[in-house]
Structures are given as C-alpha cells and as structure tokens.
Amino acid sequence: MFTREKCRKVKVGNLFIGGSNSIIIQSMCNIKTQYVEKVIKQILKLETYGCQLIRVSILDENDALSIKEIKKNIHIPLVADIHFDYKLALSAIANGADKIRLNPGNITNEEHIKQVVLACKEKNIPIRIGVNSGSLDKDLQEKYGVSAKAMIESAKKEIGLLEKYGFNNIILSLKSSSYEIAKQAYLMAAELFDYPLHIGITETGPIIPGIIKSTLGLSELIDLHIGSTIRISLSDNPIEEIKVAKQLLAIKGLVNMPTIISCPTCGRTVVNLIKYVHKIEDYLYKVNKNIKIAIMGCVVNGPGEAKEADLGIAFSNNMAVFFKKGKIYKTINEKNFLNELKKEINLF
Ligand code: SF4
Incomplete structure (x- = not known):
C-alpha cells in the first residue's frame, strides 16, 4: 500500500x-x-x-x-x-x-x-x-x-x-x-x-x-x-x-493544537460557560501547541477535571479558579478570565 x-x-x-x-x-x-x-x-x-x-x-x-x-x-x-x-x-x-x-x-x-x-x-x-x-x-x-x-x-x-x-x-x-x-x-x-x-x-x-x-x-x-x-x-x-x-x-495527534475539555453545563453552572467555551475554542485554532485545557462550570466536578489538564479553570460564583499541572495557583474575577487564560496559554 x-x-x-x-x-x-x-x-x-x-x-x-x-x-x-x-x-x-x-x-x-x-x-x-x-x-x-x-x-x-x-x-x-x-x-x-x-x-x-x-x-x-x-x-x-x-x-x-x-x-x-x-x-x-x-x-x-x-x-x-x-x-x-x-x-x-x-x-x-x-x-x-x-x-x-x-x-x-x-x-x-x-x-x-x-x-x-x-x-x-x-x-x-x-x-x-x-x-x-x-x-x-x-x-x-x-x-x-x-x-x-x-x-x-x-x-x-x-x-x-x-x-x-x-x-x-x-x-x-x-x-x-x-x-x-x-x-x-x-x-x-x-x-x-x-x-x-x-x-x-x-x-x-x-x-x-x-x-x-x-x-x-x-x-x-x-x-x-x-x-x-x-x-x-x-x-x-x-x-x-x-x-x-x-x-x-x-x-489523531497529527497537528499541534490545544485540546479542550469542558463540561456540558447543568443547573449547577454558575457562569455563561457555553459562550466562554466558544470564545476560547476559536482562539485555540490559532495556537500551535499541544496542551490540554479544561474549562468547567462549577466547583463540584470542575476541579477534578481541571486538575487533569495542563491548564484548568473551574468557576465558583463570580470567580475563576486556575489550576496548572494539578495545583491551584490563582483565583481571579470571572470578568478577567478570558484574557488571563489567553496570557497563560501564550506563556505555556
Ligand atoms: S462540571 Fe459542574 S456545572 Fe459542569 S456539568 Fe458538571 S456539575 Fe454541572
């Protein structure tokens, strides 16, 4: 063949x-x-x-x-x-x-x-x-x-x-x-x-x-x-x-691009997660790196998944909890989360 x-x-x-x-x-x-x-x-x-x-x-x-x-x-x-x-x-x-x-x-x-x-x-x-x-x-x-x-x-x-x-x-x-x-x-x-x-x-x-x-x-x-x-x-x-x-x-591992893990949302979701995920997804097509990013809608299941990713976010009320390689390293206001995440992706 x-x-x-x-x-x-x-x-x-x-x-x-x-x-x-x-x-x-x-x-x-x-x-x-x-x-x-x-x-x-x-x-x-x-x-x-x-x-x-x-x-x-x-x-x-x-x-x-x-x-x-x-x-x-x-x-x-x-x-x-x-x-x-x-x-x-x-x-x-x-x-x-x-x-x-x-x-x-x-x-x-x-x-x-x-x-x-x-x-x-x-x-x-x-x-x-x-x-x-x-x-x-x-x-x-x-x-x-x-x-x-x-x-x-x-x-x-x-x-x-x-x-x-x-x-x-x-x-x-x-x-x-x-x-x-x-x-x-x-x-x-x-x-x-x-x-x-x-x-x-x-x-x-x-x-x-x-x-x-x-x-x-x-x-x-x-x-x-x-x-x-x-x-x-x-x-x-x-x-x-x-x-x-x-x-x-x-x-299939044939292109360098971040993969995204995000929850399907439910009654516990505390932010407009779907809108955030679409925005970040669009940005990721322009990033030439093999990293795993988790974006989760609450602190019930969120931190578990977020910890498994290279970069993870779990939302809690109006705050975004950031994880890197499994460890919480900062909590910021939800409003600043998109810019902050882009910054972190670029630094990774
Ligand atoms: S991570 Fe939280 S908000 Fe998202 S689907 Fe699971 S329980 Fe619901």
Whole structure:
C-alpha cells in the first residue's frame, strides 16, 4: 500500500504534498474569484485558522486574471479549479496558479488535456485529478454504476493520459457524497497509485452531518496513513472546514493544537460557560501547541477535571479558579478570565 510516507513528493508553491506523515489542510473560497479584495480577505482569515492551501473557482477569464493579484497578497499556495474549459486552465497557469484541479468527467478532449499538461510541465506545477462520483463519464457509469470501481477506472484513464505525455506531477482525489464509496475508492487508490491523495467526502451538507460523514469516511484512512492533504466540505463558512479538519487531525495527534475539555453545563453552572467555551475554542485554532485545557462550570466536578489538564479553570460564583499541572495557583474575577487564560496559554 502507498501510504502518505511512500507516495511521491509533489511540490505545490512552497509546500510539499506526499512523501511524509504530514497532512496539508485545505479549503475553498466561496466568493467569486474576480472579487479580488474580498477573496484576499477571506484567504488571509483562513490562513490565521491554519489553512495551508486554498482553491478558487475559475469560471471565466476575469477569474483567471484575478489569480495574479490574489497571489501577491496571500501567503499560501493557490489552486485553480477548472471545469469544462481547458483554455481557462491555460490562463490560470499563465497567471500564476500553483496547482490546477481538473475534473476528468468534463474535460475529455485529449488534445486539450495535452495542452494543459505541457503548460503545467513548463511551469513545473502539479495537476490534481479530481474524480467526483457525481460527474463520472457516461461510459463508466453505464459499465460500473456510481461506484468506487467507476471512480478508480476514471482515475486510471486520466493518469494514463497525463503519463503518456511524461507528466507525473499528479495529486489524486476521489470524492463522493457517499462516505462509503469515497472511502472504498481511496482504499483502492492507495493500493494502485503512488501519487499523493487529497482526501475528502464531498457535498456532506451542513456542519453536523458534514462532520459525521467526513469523520466516518476519513478516520480509518488517516489511521492507515492514507491521504496527504485533506478538505472537509461543508455547507458553511470555509473557516468551519479548517476547524473541523484541524480538530480531526489534532485528535489523531497529527497537528499541534490545544485540546479542550469542558463540561456540558447543568443547573449547577454558575457562569455563561457555553459562550466562554466558544470564545476560547476559536482562539485555540490559532495556537500551535499541544496542551490540554479544561474549562468547567462549577466547583463540584470542575476541579477534578481541571486538575487533569495542563491548564484548568473551574468557576465558583463570580470567580475563576486556575489550576496548572494539578495545583491551584490563582483565583481571579470571572470578568478577567478570558484574557488571563489567553496570557497563560501564550506563556505555556
Ligand atoms: S462540571 Fe459542574 S456545572 Fe459542569 S456539568 Fe458538571 S456539575 Fe454541572
């Protein structure tokens, strides 16, 4: 099996995908690419949450031309997402895209693909073959139905075409809205191809089903060291996609990020704990440390959990009791607790 460590290393901008145990977190802008300022603002915000690679949709020439200006203002590599029109891929490449995503289901003319391949070769940028179970070739659908087998056959065909023109700078994704089909396709791909895999379950819906389907589909793959880059697709703000991907990888010990222990609240809760937990959670995505933080709503069960964490807080009336490595070291007014906790996290 080609685990991510055994996959070829593919360079995307200043990043390497494949050939190591790290998994690159990516998302996609949901603003029309030619609205350059808004797109830059969205990408810069995503960067602060840990987005390492960003994809934008290229629907027309204006979108393709916008890549140049966007790239000047961001710090992470940019992927141009192309469907149907190979000329837009050529324009995106000319305007500085760091990677091209092609859907083999909708750019099928070999001569057109050849031109894109040669342009990528010249600029030394990779192509992601993005197979999607929702847009498979009719022939493959008729032969195999919408299945992992059909997706793999589509990938084989497209990889063969790229390899025919001496191109190996490839990343492969096999997405489906069925987490079972996607998982099966990725398991099969890891046996067949040494190209790095971009893993994700697509069109999973809003955040709650999205997290459940993505976790069910991707958890085992991650444990098997399959997948060199990840996107969690959600019908939500792309920042939520980064948060979910980061949490999933952090829980599996693959990303440095604090973990949070907090109580579910009950009639004993003496503060607005849920609001505090949301605020601190948002802050933690920007912290690159492996620490355990407990935030508990009362002094009945709170101190026990708070003691187990690297940093713990248990609330008592309008006071916050701070624990470090199991020992109470200060009690402060509840109002100052958020700033104080951030300070302590930074010092840790
Ligand atoms: S820690 Fe306290 S406030 Fe929180 S759920 Fe348990 S008993 Fe309730």
